[in-house]
Amino acid sequence: MTIQDGGIVLHSRSGRPRSGHLGSRGRNPDYVAAFDAIFDRLDIPHAAIERVLLDSAPARAFPEDERLLATASDFAADTTAVVRTRMRAKMRAFGRSDDMPANEGNQNKKVRIETSLTDEEIVQRLRAVPVTALTPTPSFSGIGTSSSVERLPVSELSKVGPTHIRTALERLDAGDPASNFDPSRDYDVKTGDGHAYSPKKVFGLALEEALGIEARPGHFSVGWGTPCFDILEKAGMWIVPKSTSAARPKPSPSELADASESLVLTDEERTWIEGNPKIAAHLKKERQPSLAAEKRARFILDHGRLFCEHCQLDPVEKYGTEAGVACIEIHHHRTHVADMQAGHKTSLDDLKCLCANCHRVLHRSLSLGMAFVIEPSALAPGTNQ
Incomplete structure (x- = not known):
């Protein structure tokens, strides 16, 4: 960074390192931190930034209005963080052609910040100290001074x-x-x-x-x-x-066990979910509480009543209206829960109405790798036997 004539020049991160200056790391490895600190401090206690321009040699070949990043009015209208974000976007987009590969191009450019301050006032606001000689320093988080980037x-x-x-x-x-x-x-x-x-x-x-x-x-x-x-x-x-x-x-058995232990189930879910951590983990994260109710309502509208689509059990006929409804549970038929990806969308047509017994046997069969075929309903939509 250079301070001169009421302005600041923040030098680009890139460029060939000079002998004795930061080894092989480039001449400004802390560019982003310096960029943020300068703009955070310059306008305190009162606004002082007049305009910010790209100032690299390639950029200076363009008219000033094309390389202008921000003006005093931008900082007056928005927060410093918002203006910084817009400036970064302009810097990265400047001088790039449509066919240029993503990782090529002058991505961090030399910037000139013009202010209404004297050089002494700038130094005081930035709390800057003169550097007479740069010495090699360790890179961020002790990664080393190599030009290669290592995993953080x-x-x-x-x-x-x-x-x-x-x-x-x-x-x-x-x-x-x-x-x-x-x-x-x-x-x-x-x-x-x-x-x-x-x-x-x-x-x-x-x-x-x-x-x-x-x-x-x-x-x-x-x-x-x-x-x-x-x-x-x-x-x-x-x-x-x-x-x-x-x-x-798929999660490990221990992960599934941990997930099932912390799961709070409804009484209905306990009748068929107990001992099946694969489904319990699903319920914890993905089940929509209203989905089962909506499926039951649609099934009654289509068929006139609830029954098991596999064994044809009519629980209302056997146990009465209030208690019998609890026997019918909702199963994800087209896409098994274990195979769902994040963000999977389920429609009512993807679900089946099964009695608790058939539902439990089906999930037991899945856990054992056995086939379990749900027979098509013997009732046509709209019938009521």
Whole structure:
């Protein structure tokens, strides 16, 4: 960083390292942290930023209005965090052609920040100290001084929280291409409203927000069981594999046992779910409470009454209206619960009405790997025998 004539030049992260300056790490490895700190401090105690421009040699070949990142009015209208997000998006998009590969291009550019302050006032606000000689220093979290990017430890990745992930999504929605990371190839990560994003882009930007670094693909991995996927899911997002990608691995017996122990079941579910942790784990996470009631109501509308679609038992006829209804349970027929992926959508046509006995035998057969065929109903819709 250079302070001169009431302005600040934040030098690019990239560029060839000079002899004696940070070894092989590049000349500004803390670019993101410095970028954020400068804008957080400059406008305190009062606004002082006049405008921000791209100032690299390639950028200076363009007119000033094309390389303008922000003005005083931008900082007056929005929070510093919002303006920073927009500036990052403009920086990454500047000078890129449509056919340029995702990880190529001048992604972190030299920036000039023009202020209404004197050089001394800038130094005081930034709490900057002059550097007479740079010496090699360890990289972030003790990863080393190598130019290669090594995997961050779980302790650092775990610092990413829901707030950082929400900010990452806002950056992507605002146009930040997260150019360090390729588009989604094996998995999508989806929000509750169905918007799909690249898991690497979301987690990479969240990592930048949490740690103040420039995140790279080598800092973390994606896949089932990785901190990346675990943290995204804890933040309320769905991981959805592409058609050719591996489905979520089935949990181990010990995981299923732990899940079933902490599950609180209704009386109806206890009649057929007890001792079957595979279904218990499903109920804990995915079952929609209103689904069974809606299926029963639709079945009565179509057939005139409830009965078991496998053995034809009419529990109301045998046990009476109030008690008999409890004998009919709802089974996921077309897609077994164990095979469902995150975000699976179930329609009423995917479900079957079964008596408790048939339902229990069916799930026992599934656990033993045996076939259990549900015979088509002998009653046509609308009949009432």
